[in-house]
């Protein structure tokens with residue numbers, strides 16, 4: 001009787017240990033699509049992705065239609081008007097197109113997906129660590145364009161079905177509205193991005209631009225941040241899903257055998 005109870009306890013502990021190792025919280029943050037306006041339910045191959053969104057064609061959260069629309073002015077996606085202070089130059093607009101492609105197509109933003117209370121999406125991204133060059137080139141190519149808003153998620157006059165500058169606001173150069181590159185990347189979409197000093201290829205930041213011939217570099221970045229890298233990188237951020245992702249893996253592996261030895 002006594003022996004079988006010990007055996008049972010051992011099996012229960014072994015089971016828990018195996019569960020800790022094989023299905024850590026981090027796994028659910030990888031290869032997923034957010035629950036938002038145009039995202040697919042699950043990522044998958046998309047042969048027909050358009051233009052600047054093609055890097056994601058091996059595995060994407062966007063459809064071909066969404067990728068085409070991402071390149072159009074006042075597209076059916078959000079009816080957003082890039083030209084609210086005069087025509088946005090091509091070299092600046094390409095960054096906004098790339099930002100849209102990353103947002104709509106990337107299956108690697110899981111560690112930064114949070115719930116949101118909004119009429120048009122249930123989830124959003126918060127504090128995605130953008131690679132230094134992606135942010136700085138975006139600012140550099142847009143610094144001479146003009147805008148009337150710092151946070152492009154709010155404050156617009158939508159009376160005509162697309163966004164216009166409200167009365168009383170002025171069109172000012174980007175470099176005044178956003179004095180530093182970090183101001184642009186962080187403020188323009190209500191902290192969707194976080195400015196980092198990590199360079200492209202470091203495995204510690206998300207790339208808006210990449211060459212798909214070498215694979216998608218953001219796969220490894222999502223993996224890093226879902227397995228506790230986020231906790232290490234910024235202790236102030238609370239994990240959104242899977243609390244166990246912030247526990248050191250060594251503890252999960254060593255603790256159960258230590259308990260077994262005690263039985």
Ligand SMILES: *[C@@H]1O[C@H](CO)[C@@H](O)[C@H](O)[C@H]1NC(C)=O
Nearest residue numbers: 064065066067068069076077
């Ligand atoms: C994408 O789909 C929407 C909605 O069905 C449609 O209005 C739009 O014309 C399509 N765009 C393209 C480029 O096919």
